[in-house]
Amino acid sequence: MSRSAILNVMVQAALKAGRSLARDFGEVENLQVSRKGPSDFVSAADIAAEKIVRAELQKARPSYGFLMEESGVIEGEDPQHRWIVDPLDGTTNFLHGIPMFNVSIALEREGVIVAGVIYNPAMDELFTAERGRGAFLNDRRLRVAARKSMPDCVIATGIPFLGVGDHARTLKELRHVMGEVAGIRRCGAAALDLAWTAAGRFDGFWEHGLSPWDMAAGLLLVREAGGYVTDINGGEKMFETRSIVAGNEQVQAQLRELLKNARS
Numbered sequence: 001m002s003r004s005a006i007l008n009v010m011v012q013a014a015l016k017a018g019r020s021l022a023r024d025f026g027e028v029e030n031l032q033v034s035r036k037g038p039s040d041f042v043s044a045a046d047i048a049a050e051k052i053v054r055a056e057l058q059k060a061r062p063s064y065g066f067l068m069e070e071s072g073v074i075e076g077e078d079p080q081h082r083w084i085v086d087p088l089d090g091t092t093n094f095l096h097g098i099p100m101f102n103v104s105i106a107l108e109r110e111g112v113i114v115a116g117v118i119y120n121p122a123m124d125e126l127f128t129a130e131r132g133r134g135a136f137l138n139d140r141r142l143r144v145a146a147r148k149s150m151p152d153c154v155i156a157t158g159i160p161f162l163g164v165g166d167h168a169r170t171l172k173e174l175r176h177v178m179g180e181v182a183g184i185r186r187c188g189a190a191a192l193d194l195a196w197t198a199a200g201r202f203d204g205f206w207e208h209g210l211s212p213w214d215m216a217a218g219l220l221l222v223r224e225a226g227g228y229v230t231d232i233n234g235g236e237k238m239f240e241t242r243s244i245v246a247g248n249e250q251v252q253a254q255l256r257e258l259l260k261n262a263r264s
Contacts, residue, residue: 001139006061006107007130010117013056014103017049017087018121021094021103024048025122028097042088042095046070049087049103057083057105067108069213080110086213090189092161099123104191106216116217118195127195127221135198135224144227145200148250153203154183155247155255156193158210165209169262173206176262177255190244194218197246198225204247204255208232212239219244228252232259 003011024045050070057064065076068085076082083105088094090101099122107115118127127142129135135142147153155177160167178184185202187193191214193205198221215238219229230236232243234256245256 001134001136001141003128004115004130004133007115007117007128009057009060010105010107010115011119011126011128013053014105014117014119014126016056017052017103018119020052021045021049021088021101022121025094025097025099025101028095042091045094046088046091050085053085053087053103053105057085064107067212069211082108084108084113084213084216086191086211089191089214090187093188098188100187100189100192102189102191102195104213104217106213106220108216113216113220116220118191118217118221120192125195127198127217129198129217129221129224131220131224133224135221137195137199142198142221142225143200144198144222144225144248145203145251146248147203148248150180150251150254150258151182153181153251154185154201155181156185156187156197156202156205158188158190158193158207159186160209169208173259173262176258180258190214191218194244194246195221198222198227200225204245204251206232206243206245206255206259208243210238210242210244215244219246222246230256232256 063078065082066074086104094101102120105117114131116129196202197205229246231238231241
């Protein structure tokens with residue numbers, strides 16, 4: 001596969017930050033004896049990875065702005081472009097030594113996501129996509145799963161943390177979906193859930209309460225793999241509603257209908 005210059009910049013930033021996270025991940029097991037220690041350690045790993053990504057991207061495109069999980073909004077001289085970055089998606093997994101976490105980087109041009117990179121250093125899986133040029137896992141072209149019947153499908157979702165999100169809504173949605181599908185998975189890293197949907201490992205995915213950096217790169221991956229992505233209402237306001245539903249055309253529509261029934 002051939003990558004554009006800008007995607008190569010994003011890939012190198014993700015790989016460099018991923019190597020930093022991989023080193024820190026190897027130390028997490030030794031910190032489990034302390035309640036405070038691991039959390040502080042993971043926060044430091046998160047911040048270090050963000051600094052790496054920011055430095056790499058600024059070096060290549062110094063005029064672009066940023067929307068980052070840790071640092072928030074950083075205005076750039078170029079108002080048409082900004083990077084959307086999550087340096088460590090799947091923090092709780094990272095903390096517990098579960099190898100499902102990632103660096104996520106997206107490039108937004110005039111409000112449209114045009115490139116995305118998701119890298120899981122624990123599995124050495126690099127997901128990339130550019131608008132109109134397809135989605136890839138390492139060098140293999142991705143396509144969403146072809147299954148159309150919900151009883152054959154495995155669907156991924158997110159479950160709110162303690163004290164965060166609408167737990168009652170989540171339980172209602174789970175009841176409506178779990179009775180119609182082969183299985184539901186909750187893996188704890190939204191960007192990877194979307195990447196795995198693009199790869200056909202999951203047939204669909206939905207979640208509420210997400211931030212732009214959780215889904216920006218992943219939604220492009222799904223679309224470039226031939227899938228459909230909308231907000232919970234079937235519109236394009238994923239960032240505003242903080243909701244997302246993804247899958248192939250048939251599964252995505254059926255999943256949205258099940259979620260609609262759960263709300264009524």
